[in-house]
Amino acid sequence: MKKLLLLIAVLFVALESMAVDPQIQRDLNAARNLARSGKESEALALYEKAFYEHPEYQAVFPYLRNAYMKARMYDKLIEACTIVLKIRPKDVSVRLALGQAWASKGDKARAKEIWENVIHTHPSNRSYYSLVAYELTRNHMDEDAIDLYLRGEKTLGQPHTFARELSRTYERIGDYKKATEELLNVLLIKPKDAFRVERELKRLMSRSNRSTVLDIVKSRAEKKSKWPVIHRILGDLYLLEGEYDQALKEYGMTGAEEPLWELAERAEREGLYDTALHSYESLAEGKSKYSTMASFRIGTVLEASKKYEEAINAYKRFIHDFPRDPRVSQTKYRIGFVRVNGLSDPQGALPYFQSLADSRAREGVGLDSKFMIADCNLRLGNLRAAATELESVMEVAPSSRVFFLLGEITYFQGDFDSALAIYDKVANRFPESDYVNDALWRHVFISDNSDNRKHLHRIAGAQRLLYSRDYDSAIEDLKALLRDAPGSSLADDCILLVGEALEGKESYNEAIAAYKDLLNLCPESRLRPEAKRRIAELFAERLNNKKAAIEELEEVLLKFPDYVLASTVRNRIEELKAEDHP
Template identity: 25%
Template sequence: MPQGFAQKKNEKVMIRDQANRYFQEQKYDKAAVLFKSLYDDSGADAYFEYYLRCLIESSDYKTALKTIRQKLRESKKSKYLVWQGYVYSREGDTKRAEEYYQQALDGLQPERSRIIELGNAFYTLGEMEWAAKVYQEAQKKFPSQEFHYELAQIYFRTRNYPLMLDAYLDLLKSQPKALTTVEGRLMTAFYYDIDGELKDQMQKTILARMQSDPGNVVYNKLFVWFLIQQKNYSAALSQALVLDRRTGDEASTLLNLAQLAAKGEAYSEALRAYDYLKKRKGDNPYREEAQLRQTQVAYQRFLAAQTSRKTAVDSLDQLFQMTFHQLGESRRTLFLIEDYAKFLAFYSHQPAKAIDLLERAGKIQGLNPTQKGKLKVELADCNVCAGDYWEAVLLYAQVAKEMRETNLADEAKFKRARLAYYMGDFNWVKAQMDVLKGSTAKLTANDALALSLLIENHEAPDSLNSDLQMLARADLDRFCNRPQEALLRLDSLQQKYPYSDLNEEVLSRKAKILVKLQKYQEAASAYNDLLKKYPDGKNSDEARFRLGELYEKELNLPDKAEAIYKDIVLHHPGSVYIEDARKNYRALRDRK
């Protein structure tokens, strides 16, 4: 590129940027000079229209009209009639403005590009009613052309949701392949629909269309999408199943719906969808994927239910075994192997089986270093629960060395230090904490800091630390999901050391364990006891919020929950839970 040409191009860019800055700063007189020079040099309509805007915003209507008339003589484009009318409108001459608008409308030509150009001229200048008239008139004059999308955009901007929805549905009727586009535009509309008006209107409109035109399945597809956006997974699934039985073409929608339902903790709906996909006849590329994901979601539901009933454990164990029998142990099923190992070690309390499973998984061909390292960490965790602490230490150390300077290495180092804490080797733990507190992995750094502070604040000078050792053993039981054993240790600690400075930690842990055991009344008592004895303790912030949640969600005591949330908002401004407390308080108050 010649140097002179490049220099001239750079000058134009600088002028354009300066013109835009003046325009944004509402320095229209200065912007007008620059936009005019850019237009004179390039002849681009965009610069010309910016020049007109600057004249109008500067109230230089005389120059604007003179400029537009000159442009009309040169181009004969109807959009400049719109600009001329707009100038009169800004001057307050509504009658004359509408005469020019009508003149532009009367001159409609069949070329689609000309129609859209005219509609855009009205749209850009905020004359929405006239913009709509352009497309309405065009559809009457030229029936072979449709402008549903353009009309929908105008109705969206004017918040005329009934007409907007009708326009989009008319578009889908003639162009079913536009479904993804319509969904995207409606997603934007939902974002700006603060008062929820669109949601109610959309449900009414789609249902009416489905009833009046039952043969058009695109309306049913849009309705499924709408229900998913509302997180009404049950209704969405029912509609999607009916639609798939009718068309045989909704397998991908059902898979996506199942994944979203699981993410939204609507586990029953996700499992129903996966079960249907498993049993679906004919060409079914999702059968194996459905089997895998159904097992994964069944495990997630098991964890959410916090149940230890033998029937639930045995049922899930059978599902895991059936899935591996059908699909085998491979890289594809690796994520499920990891889930099953955790289930065996921490919920079925069969760490030996978990260890055997993970050792087999480590021999799968094609695993990358991160996958192998993660399996070793999980294997070490299982060895902790099996009581083979030295094997666990060795595995954690291997990962820390092999995966050096990664988050996984930091996690392994922390878990090794935590195991030393469980074993009562507090001095070794303290020696490792300074490094771990600087971890780039936020969760590891926070956990390391919490463990470090626990030991520093409660380690006794005589090095006996019997109460801290008891707490550590209770924490080991909690890690291995042995809640009853952990409770017994904590009760023993309180009885043996009634004046221990660890009692706040004990109460906090007891409350969390009781929640896990679904003993909500006892958990509330433990939290209340903690807040009474340690109102400003290190655990009081969390205890206060969790107590509110217990009252609200488990004990059906909304007034007590509301009082706690209000107290957090008014009297604990530094609480990390203040935003959640404010949201929950408003929700409870609004229900009254």
């Protein structure tokens, strides 16, 4: 279309550039000024004066034609065209204008006859097919334009030379099947236009039946199995539709690795781990710029899909195959992290973190490793060793995370006054951190139960077991406390922690039952809204029952309007509704 408009512009510029009588030029300039001032009728009069006095001057006609079209004076334009054609019978621009005048009058058959005559006198000129087809389409004669394009391809002996124009015309009349087929034909003559064709295909999918477009591209790919560009496009369309396995298959037939990498990353982000894993494995087998990183990402995908032993093996292979890669330290950290958080093996994780802490003590990975050493020791019950490690980190990089874990250790040790002081530091020194709410929650809990230190010691011990993921022992201790002190002010906290331990064991229905026990047995408890919120999250995230989750959260707002996390609950309701009805 741009080339066509440029051609028309060039024709008119060429006409205007021819020599013009000075008086005519003055009349034209005056007429243009009048037109710009909104004095259209006066401008038209000057154009007519210049034309009828000197119809042989080519520069005059374009202005008169435009003025007549704007004023809808089609008979006058036909008269002017007839005069010019007697002087220049082969002038294509005038013949096009004559056809437009008849079309504007409503006689499209006469217009088509005039335009077809242009083709008849120039049967081997591709540009004239484009010019005439343009006139046909802008006058809503799309079927005639399609016929002309097809005849042009045959006459010129240039298959698919008008493929793009045909695609757009078919689209205008709603024939998306043929629009897609012609768009793919563009690739036969201009394979370098692949990205542009793909954009157009995606636009067609957004306007029509998506499966129609996809099926046509798929059919073309099956017929041309050794044509990489069509498989790349089909892979991209599958990716757009979320059909990742199909995308992986198509990308594998292209030999190109960039789209395969994009697929792998997107699949990993969206939790489609099998597809991501297969993509990374394909990339890792090659020797491209992606192979090393793909080898590392195999481990991250296996870790995310909870295949912890396989993830560790993948990370170890990476270290063996790429010992000098800068990601080796990060890989060792991931092995330790998976051991402690995935396999609940803090003892097995310690050597990895210790090696990083010793070699990179003041770097990010070294400091993170020292924190994880403290975490491992805490899980193993070595509270003093954990505290010592955190104190060494605090000297270099004090943070809310370090302070909070130190507070937890102090709390688990039963030194409640010191723990309160540390939680205060978290709130005061790091008011915007992620640990503030947990620190404040713990502070309130200790303060509210300061007169019941004996039971507080026992519940702190149970919470340490929870931290160590010794869920059965934690449940046993909590239930023992409930039996020993059924009327204790800590009864509701004990029940809530039992539910938390059951969640850790992945006994989700039992956890819901525990939280419901809290609601039924402790009608005055401040923890009731929290219990309902946790029930809702279990329904949403573990039991795939968003409707029940929304109902629970709406009850929280209805029954506990002053709940401290009310705004969070409202936001969560909106999130779940959006997920349920995307």
